[in-house]
Amino acid sequence: MISIRKAVIPVAGLGTRFLPMTKAQPKEMLPLVDKPVIQYVVEEASRSGISNMILITSEGKRSIENHFSRFSELEEMLIKKKRTEDLNQLNWIQSLGEFTFVTQHQPLGLGHAVLCAEKAVGNEFFALLLGDDIFNPEEDALQALMDAHIASGKSVVGVQEVPQEHVERYGIVNNPDNEKNMYWSINNIVEKPSPDKTISRWAVVGRYILTPNIFKLLQETRPGVGGEIQLTDALSRLADQGQLIACPIPAKRFDTGNKLDYVKASIEFALKHPEIGSEISEYLKHLKI
Numbered sequence: 001m002i003s004i005r006k007a008v009i010p011v012a013g014l015g016t017r018f019l020p021m022t023k024a025q026p027k028e029m030l031p032l033v034d035k036p037v038i039q040y041v042v043e044e045a046s047r048s049g050i051s052n053m054i055l056i057t058s059e060g061k062r063s064i065e066n067h068f069s070r071f072s073e074l075e076e077m078l079i080k081k082k083r084t085e086d087l088n089q090l091n092w093i094q095s096l097g098e099f100t101f102v103t104q105h106q107p108l109g110l111g112h113a114v115l116c117a118e119k120a121v122g123n124e125f126f127a128l129l130l131g132d133d134i135f136n137p138e139e140d141a142l143q144a145l146m147d148a149h150i151a152s153g154k155s156v157v158g159v160q161e162v163p164q165e166h167v168e169r170y171g172i173v174n175n176p177d178n179e180k181n182m183y184w185s186i187n188n189i190v191e192k193p194s195p196d197k198t199i200s201r202w203a204v205v206g207r208y209i210l211t212p213n214i215f216k217l218l219q220e221t222r223p224g225v226g227g228e229i230q231l232t233d234a235l236s237r238l239a240d241q242g243q244l245i246a247c248p249i250p251a252k253r254f255d256t257g258n259k260l261d262y263v264k265a266s267i268e269f270a271l272k273h274p275e276i277g278s279e280i281s282e283y284l285k286h287l288k289i
Contacts, residue, residue, distance in 0.1 A: 109228030133206030
């Protein structure tokens with residue numbers, strides 16, 4: 001089985017849930033202590049051996065491209081001032097992989113964003129990582145999917161169980177036929193079902209390994225409300241062909257696309273930070289909550 005070399009990371013959303021903060025700053029560039037959210041996603045892909053990062057951007061998101069590009073003037077200043085640690089942080093960003101930026105000119109849904117990556121991906125399996133979902137860096141979430149892909153040769157969707165009242169926020173897949181299985185065949189996938197009609201509590205959580213055939217399926221997908229092309233529709237057809245499996249992700253997840261989870265992630269990442277973790281812990285203990 002050929003290893004996965006490329007990751008597609010859609011970052012074209014407008015981030016309206018974080019207005020006014022995101023009026024002039026992409027939500028993917030919001031910080032978790034001293035790194036933007038998007039860097040954690042790219043680092044996860046890099047840890048799993050992926051070397052080509054394909055970021056699907058939109059107008060007004062140049063700062064994302066700037067973050068992953070060299071800044072010679074800043075580097076020269078750091079060298080002159082012998083700020084070695086800061087320079088190492090910049091060099092680390094460059095070591096994460098080779099970056100390609102593709103512009104999605106119209107907000108026509110996640111499926112359309114993935115379709116924009118067709119030329120850059122070519123004819124090979126690839127990883128898809130959604131920029132809002134980040135996982136505990138100490139637990140390599142994507143690696144579980146890659147292992148399932150290597151074992152099965154099929155496309156893989158990362159899933160986690162969510163509370164019944166939250167299923168309407170996600171795409172939901174069928175329950176496993178055997179709870180001892182490390183992964184299972186998907187025969188039904190439903191986009192944002194109501195809690196009383198859901199087929200399970202297994203939610204799709206922003207990590208995928210996909211066949212290049214997904215591009216043909218997306219091209220054939222009929223646009224829905226607002227002209228949007230839904231990835232779930234193409235995945236459903238892939239499931240009908242017996243080529244899609246679900247793989248549980250055993251890692252803590254934060255949906256940084258909503259304010260509450262973003263604040264929770266900020267607190268937890270601050271507590272683990274080597275420079276400020278102990279002081280943040282003491283500060284929280286002394287708050288009169």
